Amino acid sequence: MITLHPNILEHGGKKTFVVLPYEEFLLIEEELEKHEDLKALREAKAEEADAPTTSLDEARKGLGL
DSSP: OOOOOOEEEEETTEEEEEEOOHHHHHHHHHHHHHHHHHHHHHHHHHHTTTSOOOOHHHHHHHHTO
């Protein structure tokens, strides 16, 4: 879990911006990238769920190994 140290800026009495230490920003960015990668992997696996497959033994036989 990432511990954040945000500074909240207000304009006209409304919260409008959050300022984070740069290192915390980088950690959040990295976590978001990991999440997007995992999402893309899951989508790709779902798309290929019914795709035909070849076992390693079948591939070896087919290649004459």
